[in-house]
Amino acid sequence: MEKIVDQIKKLKIEKNAVVLAHNYQIPEIQDLADFTGDSLELARKATEVKDAAMIVFCGVRFMAETAKILNQEKKVLLPAYDAGCPLADMAKVEDVLKLKEENPGVPVVSYVNTSAEVKAVSDVCCTSSNAPKIVKNIPVDTVIFLPDKNLGYFVQKQVPEKRLILWDGYCFVHRMFTLNDLKKGRERYPDAEIIVHPECDPEIQDNADFVLSTSGMLKRAKESQSKKFIIGTEEGLIYRLKKENPEKEFFSLGAARVCFNMKKTTLERLKECMEKETNEVILSDEIVKKAKHALESMIKYI
Numbered sequence: 001m002e003k004i005v006d007q008i009k010k011l012k013i014e015k016n017a018v019v020l021a022h023n024y025q026i027p028e029i030q031d032l033a034d035f036t037g038d039s040l041e042l043a044r045k046a047t048e049v050k051d052a053a054m055i056v057f058c059g060v061r062f063m064a065e066t067a068k069i070l071n072q073e074k075k076v077l078l079p080a081y082d083a084g085c086p087l088a089d090m091a092k093v094e095d096v097l098k099l100k101e102e103n104p105g106v107p108v109v110s111y112v113n114t115s116a117e118v119k120a121v122s123d124v125c126c127t128s129s130n131a132p133k134i135v136k137n138i139p140v141d142t143v144i145f146l147p148d149k150n151l152g153y154f155v156q157k158q159v160p161e162k163r164l165i166l167w168d169g170y171c172f173v174h175r176m177f178t179l180n181d182l183k184k185g186r187e188r189y190p191d192a193e194i195i196v197h198p199e200c201d202p203e204i205q206d207n208a209d210f211v212l213s214t215s216g217m218l219k220r221a222k223e224s225q226s227k228k229f230i231i232g233t234e235e236g237l238i239y240r241l242k243k244e245n246p247e248k249e250f251f252s253l254g255a256a257r258v259c260f261n262m263k264k265t266t267l268e269r270l271k272e273c274m275e276k277e278t279n280e281v282i283l284s285d286e287i288v289k290k291a292k293h294a295l296e297s298m299i300k301y302i
């Protein structure tokens, strides 16, 4: 392993490449990355690395696409070219267009977990942390919110004055957490804070202590006086939480829940992709232009 890690470090210098890794990536990839974060933090980071010749995105497809949309002139590589996101795949562009047609004039607010094509037909994008703010500030009574219905539930609770037309999508990883996991966690660690992601089912959100995005979880873990935390999100985040807070304890809510797409990026694939400069993310100018508009509109409403 030492050897391949050194080879990748060498390639980063030779190719003038920046490696970005999502919080759910395997520890070896997180340790090698120049930056780790959630999908939007990484896409933003990508706009700051002006001198880099290429961006290597260790995550799933929609994330690498978002980095490309915000950095059209840069070469963006996705080492795990087959790493999709089943949640993003639940919103097909033709179905979104149909729903728009059925609801003329109603704006589409899309979670960043969508394809570039869906972003291109959306009015504004959002993340799990800014979604309530965006829906609150958009100057209309009704919005189409897609693709995650659990995030939609979280938003609706905080913005009861608006009507949300929800898409029937979900993340299979976050839906695996059960009320029984929560009950057992409380019994076992009564002094721990239970923090879950808004992609979890409503009853999990309603019975947790906090419902936060991954960046919100990292912030809460740092600032809280609590020494123990039970975390309801993909297990990869626990590695980073432990690394950044070695004096605190972190436990997964129930069994560790794994997103297999996030684990498709291996050291071997990363090295090969960098060596051969394969798996480049290609998007048409038109898609980039329209999707960029939806991403940039997000800034307007936060």
Ligand code: SF4
Residues within 6 Å of the ligand: 060, 084, 085, 086, 087, 088, 113, 171, 172, 173, 174, 234, 259, 261, 262
């Ligand atoms: S954890 Fe869920 S939302 Fe995130 S990439 Fe995996 S399937 Fe998609």
